[in-house]
Amino acid sequence: MNLRRVWVQCLKELVEFRRDRLTVALAFALPIGMLLIFGFAIRLQIKNIPVAVQDFDRSPFSRDFISRIGASQELVVVPEPLGPSPTTILDAGNVRAVIVIPPGTQRALAAGRPAPIQSLVDATDVVNALTIKQILTATSAFVGATYAPPSAPPTVALHVRIWFNPGGNEALFIVPGVYAVILAMFPTLLAAIAMVRDKERGTIVQAYASRLRASELIAGKCVALECIGLAEALAIMAIGFAVWGVRFAGDPLPLLIGTPLLVCCQVLLGLLIGARMNTVTSAIQASGSVNSLVSVLLSGFMYPVFTMPPFFQLLSYIVPARHFINITRDAFVRGAGWPGVWTEVLTLAVIAMVLAVGAWLPMRRMQLPDEG
Amino acid sequence: MNGVFSWRRLLVLLRKEFIQILGNRQVLYILLFPPIVQVAILAYAMNPLVKHLVFAVVDESRTPASRQLIDAFTANGVFVPQGRSDDAASVYRAVQSGTVDAGLVIPADYAQRITRGEPGDVQLVLDGVNSFVANLGAGYATLIVQQYNARGSPSPPLSPQITFAYNPGLVTAWFFVPGLLGAILMITGLLASASESVREKDEGTLEQLLMTPASSFEVLLAKIGPLFVLFLVALAASLAVSWLLFGLPFRGDFALFMGISSIYIVAAISIGILISTFAATQQQVVLISIFTALPLMMLSGAFAPIESMPPIWQTLSLINPLRHYITIVRDILLKGAGFDVIWPDVLALGVFAVVAIWVSATRYRSQLR
Numbered sequence: 001m002n003l004r005r006v007w008v009q010c011l012k013e014l015v016e017f018r019r020d021r022l023t024v025a026l027a028f029a030l031p032i033g034m035l036l037i038f039g040f041a042i043r044l045q046i047k048n049i050p051v052a053v054q055d056f057d058r059s060p061f062s063r064d065f066i067s068r069i070g071a072s073q074e075l076v077v078v079p080e081p082l083g084p085s086p087t088t089i090l091d092a093g094n095v096r097a098v099i100v101i102p103p104g105t106q107r108a109l110a111a112g113r114p115a116p117i118q119s120l121v122d123a124t125d126v127v128n129a130l131t132i133k134q135i136l137t138a139t140s141a142f143v144g145a146t147y148a149p150p151s152a153p154p155t156v157a158l159h160v161r162i163w164f165n166p167g168g169n170e171a172l173f174i175v176p177g178v179y180a181v182i183l184a185m186f187p188t189l190l191a192a193i194a195m196v197r198d199k200e201r202g203t204i205v206q207a208y209a210s211r212l213r214a215s216e217l218i219a220g221k222c223v224a225l226e227c228i229g230l231a232e233a234l235a236i237m238a239i240g241f242a243v244w245g246v247r248f249a250g251d252p253l254p255l256l257i258g259t260p261l262l263v264c265c266q267v268l269l270g271l272l273i274g275a276r277m278n279t280v281t282s283a284i285q286a287s288g289s290v291n292s293l294v295s296v297l298l299s300g301f302m303y304p305v306f307t308m309p310p311f312f313q314l315l316s317y318i319v320p321a322r323h324f325i326n327i328t329r330d331a332f333v334r335g336a337g338w339p340g341v342w343t344e345v346l347t348l349a350v351i352a353m354v355l356a357v358g359a360w361l362p363m364r365r366m367q368l369p370d371e372g
Numbered sequence: 373m374n375g376v377f378s379w380r381r382l383l384v385l386l387r388k389e390f391i392q393i394l395g396n397r398q399v400l401y402i403l404l405f406p407p408i409v410q411v412a413i414l415a416y417a418m419n420p421l422v423k424h425l426v427f428a429v430v431d432e433s434r435t436p437a438s439r440q441l442i443d444a445f446t447a448n449g450v451f452v453p454q455g456r457s458d459d460a461a462s463v464y465r466a467v468q469s470g471t472v473d474a475g476l477v478i479p480a481d482y483a484q485r486i487t488r489g490e491p492g493d494v495q496l497v498l499d500g501v502n503s504f505v506a507n508l509g510a511g512y513a514t515l516i517v518q519q520y521n522a523r524g525s526p527s528p529p530l531s532p533q534i535t536f537a538y539n540p541g542l543v544t545a546w547f548f549v550p551g552l553l554g555a556i557l558m559i560t561g562l563l564a565s566a567s568e569s570v571r572e573k574d575e576g577t578l579e580q581l582l583m584t585p586a587s588s589f590e591v592l593l594a595k596i597g598p599l600f601v602l603f604l605v606a607l608a609a610s611l612a613v614s615w616l617l618f619g620l621p622f623r624g625d626f627a628l629f630m631g632i633s634s635i636y637i638v639a640a641i642s643i644g645i646l647i648s649t650f651a652a653t654q655q656q657v658v659l660i661s662i663f664t665a666l667p668l669m670m671l672s673g674a675f676a677p678i679e680s681m682p683p684i685w686q687t688l689s690l691i692n693p694l695r696h697y698i699t700i701v702r703d704i705l706l707k708g709a710g711f712d713v714i715w716p717d718v719l720a721l722g723v724f725a726v727v728a729i730w731v732s733a734t735r736y737r738s739q740l741r
Contacts, residue, residue: 022652026659037667041685044504048679069471076679090537094702099532116533123536124706126544127420128677136513144531148470155443157491158517160510162500163467173503185662193655282402284567284658292662293410293556302675304505312417330470333501340469350552371670 001215009212009220013194017228027190027228028235031182035236038178039244043170044302046131047073051097052080052089065117065143069099072135086120097121097132109147140190164334165247171244176328177301181261182236184295184321187229187263188270192287194221195274205368214363218356222267229263250335252344258327261348265320268355275362295321323347381586387596393568393598398560403564403599406556406577407606414612415548420675420708422508427474437481441494445476450512474498474509475650538706545618550701551674553610554694557603558640559665563658565599565644569736570657573648578739590728596641603637604630623708629701632718633666635725636697642728649735668694696721 018024051069053064055371070077078095086098099119108115119136121130165172198204207217240246270287277283296302299321300314305313316322323344330341393399427445431438445451454472457463463475475497482492496513500506539546572578579592608630614620622629647664651657671685672678672694678686689695696717703709703717711718 020653020655021489023659024653026656026663030659030663034663034666038670039672041667041681042676043680043682044676045507046677049677050679064558087537088710091707091709091713093699093707093709114531116531118533120535120536120537123539123542124547124702125677126539126542126547129539129542131511133534134515137515138511138518138654140532143521156517156521157493158496158513159493160496160498160513162503162506162510164497165503165506172504174499186659190655191659193658197655247432279396279399282396282399284563284654286402290406290410292666293406293414293559296416296666296670297418303418304422304502306424306426307419307422308417309419326470329501334468334470334499336469342473354402 001213001221005212005216006219006223009217010224012224013221014227015223017190017196017224027186028232031186031232032239034182034314035175035178035239038181039171039240040077042174044174045170046128048076049097049128049132050078050095050280051075051076051099051132052078052095053099053101054080054082054086056082056103057101057105059106061109061143061147062101064146065101065139066146068139068143069135072139074104074131074135079228086118090120090122093231095122096125096128097256099136100115106147109144110149112149115144115356125274141214172246172317172333174328175244175246176332177299177309177325178220179233179240179324179328180299180321181292181296181301183229183233183259183262184266184299186232187225188273188287188291189284190228191221191267191270192274192277192283193270194225195271196277196279196283199274200279208366208368212366214360217366218268218359218363222264222356225267225270225364226260229267230273232259233259233263246332248331250331250334251337252331254327254338254341255331256343258324258341261345261352262320262324262327265348265352265355268359270354272355272359272362275359294319298322317347318351320348320351323351377587377590382590382593385586385590386597389594390598394601400565400602403560403602403610404606406560407553407603407610408613410556411549411552411610412617414552415545415614415618418548420542422505422512423450424452425450425473425505425509425512427451427476428472429453429456429465429560430458430460430463430477431456432458432460432480433478433482435719436589437486437492438458438478440716441478441520442476444516446515448451448516450509450516451476453680464497467499470499470501472499473505473579492674544616545614546620546706547702548675549610549614549618549620550705551672551698553607554636554672554698555669555674555702557607557637558668558694559662561599561603561640562644562647563661565595565641566651566657566661567654568599569595569645569648570651570654573652573739574591574654582737582739589733592645592736595645596638600634600637604634607633607637620705622705624704625710628711629704632697632700632704632714632721635718635721636693639693639721639725639728642725642732645736646728646732649732649739668692673693674698690720693721693724696724 006083034035053066055066066077080089081265086100089095089098097119099117101117105115105117117140121129152170198207267290273287274283277286297320298316305316305322308316327341334340429442431442446453460477463477466472467475477495479493482494486492498506498509536542572581643664644661647660648657651660671689672692678689678695700714700717703714
């Protein structure tokens with residue numbers, strides 16, 4: 001490999017990038033915009049779910065019960081008339097659950113008889129439904145104990161401590177994940193287009209005709225796009241710090257090594273897609289929709305990887321964003337440093353090497369594809 | 373402008389667009405693959421229900437009482453024990469490095485305190501990096517201990533009877549398929565239409581097209597036509613696949629569903645065309661499309677409930693066509709809702725589609741001036 005030719009190819013790529021003002025603006029404005037939108041708006045924590053209570057008991061107990069449900073962050077009690085059946089109310093779609101407190105509940109409780117509170121829960125959203133169930137069960141146990149005749153004192157007192165993010169500040173969980181999603185998405189897109197554009201315009205023939213080798217072509221493009229990707233990384237991480245105060249929790253070195261590796265993986269993936277596809281449209285579709293969806297949904301950005309079916313857990317090992325998310329969350333939240341993440345950094349390096357070979361293979365002959 | 377609308381011209385243009393799309397097998401594959409295969413795969417793979425939290429146990433008490441408590445924790449599969457150790461520090465280290473999600477510490481005096489009639493203190497340390505999971509874990513643990521404390525007493529004083537409506541089996545795929553369907557139709561529809569129409573501009577054939585007697589409206593309709601047909605086919609196929617794989621029910625009216633889906637697809641394609649009028653190159657089109665589609669997708673209630681978002685974003689999401697479409701699909705498929713329930717969302721979707729077509733048609737024509 002001739003380093004000078006790599007360098008020239010890299011320069012050519014950067015000049016081409018810089019000439020297109022709008023693309024330069026977009027390459028930075030879009031990631032930043034996305035960071036702001038995602039960082040402010042995505043909340044997985046269930047909050048303010050509207051539920052209706054039909055209180056036929058009208059007792060101190062039922063009032064206590066209702067106010068305790070409303071006091072939880074998760075549920076909001078919406079007044080609903082007593083007339084319509086729970087099914088009718090749920091079908092209208094304004095509330096996610098209808099809780100019915102039948103008459104005589106408090107008396108039954110005081111007498112030590114079982115007192116059934118009924119509830120119909122909209123299970124369209126399964127997480128919602130289970131959260132509602134959890135809160136109802138916990139509230140019933142708590143309020144029920146106050147109104148029922150005293151039973152045996154509790155034998156176990158559980159003290160729960162949530163580490164690393166005791167305030168449950170969700171931005172601290174979401175924002176480092178968004179870093180990974182953004183860096184998985186934009187460098188790949190730019191790389192795929194950079195590769196296929198030459199093909200579509202026919203200018204690739206000039207590269208084929210020159211003494212440039214496939215490895216040099218790929219290395220040159222890769223270095224150029226790596227620079228752009230790293231600049232994007234720097235921009236979004238600076239903004240994450242300024243807006244949400246996301247700062248290093250421990251040793252920053254794994255992140256400093258991991259970020260270039262991730263960008264490298266994503267750029268090579270983009271080059272690979274570009275090398276395989278012939279038109280910009282298809283390259284875009286492949287890198288845009290498949291890559292970004294997989295990076296968002298299968299990387300553990302939203303739902304933890306360990307809840308996926310075993311096959312997909314295995315599959316997610318080849319998703320670079322999955323490894324990088326562990327690195328960013330460790331660097332910005334957990335702060336354990338190398339012992340927790342050295343495998344992730346290593347895996348990223350391996351993926352990068354595999355992708356480099358993958359991008360080189362279809363280009364290695366440096367020729368137009370044979371006709372027919 | 374050349375006034376009257378002509379069916380013959382439209383048919384000719386439609387034929388051109390169909391030939392263009394059907395002739396490119398790569399494009400065809402890329403348009404049909406995501407809605408059909410990706411929806412099924414992602415719906416199968418994504419699972420928001422937290423199970424199998426790996427936790428380490430330190431049992432310093434080593435008594436039957438403490439073992440009983442550990443059994444209670446592991447009984448229903450939410451917590452999976454991984455190794456036992458004798459010293460709390462090593463468990464803290466394991467949580468710290470992320471090798472386990474939680475650590476349960478039962479102190480040495482646990483059993484003695486219980487025999488003395490005092491509550492035995494145990495400590496659960498949770499990895500809060502994922503605050504969503506940590507909170508669910510804390511909730512489960514509290515419930516487990518509550519039930520553990522209540523054992524022995526004849527029946528809990530107050531137990532709610534909970535019935536799950538619409539999805540009694542709590543199949544998560546039933547929740548995800550409508551969201552994914554809407555999201556993927558949006559992202560593919562937008563990208564495909566945007567890049568198809570900017571290519572015309574890139575290659576200079578747009579000028580030829582706009583010089584013909586055809587009105588911009590006709591040109592636009594012809595552009596939308598083939599994509600529209602393809603996406604409707606993909607939609608029906610995707611529903612069939614979801615029915616086969618997950619038993620996804622279809623409780624509502626099929627014609628109503630297809631009608632509303634048509635409005636939605638037209639809206640998605642129109643946004644794509646609108647984007648293409650702002651961009652000069654493919655590169656710009658893609659960047660803008662992805663940037664438009666992802667927030668629309670994440671802020672639609674497809675994955676997390678709208679009610680949990682900050683209030684401003686909840687209001688903003690009212691102009692998101694995806695939000696309305698997902699609500700409608702869930703209502704029709706799972707609840708069997710009719711037009712009387714879903715009309716506000718249909719109205720919002722319809723208004724959005726009309727505005728999108730009108731704006732994109734206007735901008736499309738004025739591009740060359």
